[in-house]
Ligand code: MN
């Protein structure tokens with residue numbers, strides 16, 4: 001029998017010359033990506049896992065069995081019902097956003113599996129596609145018992161198929177990053193930026209929040225997913241290395257673009273869970289502290305290693321770390337009926353904690369919560385008063401990230417307008433505008449929610465928009481977890497020293 005070392009290269013790294021087609025016909029630039037180089041330039045492509053299919057299957061089987069064992073022990077409905085209400089609502093965000101985002105990762109990985117420029121890259125992408133399929137199925141399986149219990153968990157499964165504003169933004173992001181992407185940009189945007197950088201937020205950060213919140217099922221799930229991500233993320237480095245020799249300016253652009261776009265998405269996906277939907281005594285760190293330790297340090301080191309520069313917008317980004325996800329949470333609370341999960345008002349103790357963690361702009365945010373609290377005091381607590389403490393005007397969305405205009409600070413709004421080819425666009429921030437202007441052909445025809453309302457595609461009246469266009473119902477749309485009945489709110493005016 002052959003030793004492993006003797007057959008492995010034939011199984012995972014085997015390229016050949018074409019005789020009756022040209023290489024650029026097998027790997028057209030439009031779908032393989034830029035820069036288009038002959039295979040000779042890619043032939044040293046290598047990664048360190050060097051897995052065979054048989055080993056892959058054995059490994060994954062073990063991992064799945066471990067997840068099932070935990071599910072059997074602690075994944076029953078009654079286990080999950082014991083979790084704190086804010087954390088359960090954080091789960092509703094992930095139940096909606098995770099499975100099908102992972103599924104778009106299957107499609108992107110398959111693009112690499114066919115159009116990646118070296119056979120080892122294609123092998124690795126094939127495993128990556130199987131990984132992402134697993135990441136679709138596991139959350140679907142684990143969240144399924146919750147569907148009959150809570151209609152918002154049920155709605156979470158519909159999320160991606162609706163025109164809910166956050167679904168529009170999530171599709172705008174994942175369709176560009178994964179489903180509609182060429183193999184090279186996928187390797188940079190997904191494998192390099194998202195999977196080596198930002199998924200730490202989801203899989204390391206959320207895992208420790210879940211542990212602190214006693215949600216060991218969720219902790220186990222994301223930890224298991226992370227072991228796959230750590231492997232297929234390795235595709236990014238060797239692709240980037242080759243590109244650096246041929247078009248470093250393009251590499252810098254792709255990194256800067258995908259860092260910014262990922263930041264926008266994850267500040268919501270992880271930021272809200274970390275600083276608001278986890279009970280105060282269970283927060284191991286603030287979102288900003290986690291970003292600094294797990295994302296920024298590591299990302300800057302990697303940039304340095306490859307001779308790349310910090311993104312030009314770094315100061316803007318660092319400033320946003322103090323405010324952006326806070327502004328998004330406050331605006332989402334104000335418009336909670338447009339979403340499918342429930343919210344909490346930060347208590348005086350939480351506001352004190354937030355002030356310590358975010359001294360730079362917390363005064364501005366505190367004023368917003370004071371107003372919200374005052375409004376509840378005026379109308380009184382109760383489910384019937386939900387819409388009396390709610391926004392009514394239609395918010396405006398950024399023409400790049402499709403998220404509400406919440407960048408800058410309450411005192412210094414960074415929204416900006418662009419007129420191009422007779423059309424008007426609005427952006428939440430300078431980096432969103434910059435990305436749009438680099439690739440207008442990619443973004444200019446997308447209609448944000450306001451344009452859909454103006455063209456009659458979507459109803460202008462908020463209740464109709466919620467039910468007819470977002471497909472929410474009074475039962476499923478977001479509320480205040482306590483309907484304004486907070487002990488601290490009823491007894492005294494919330495003042496935070
Ligand atoms: Mn995944």
Ligand code: MN
Nearest residue numbers: 105195229232
């Ligand atoms: Mn992945």
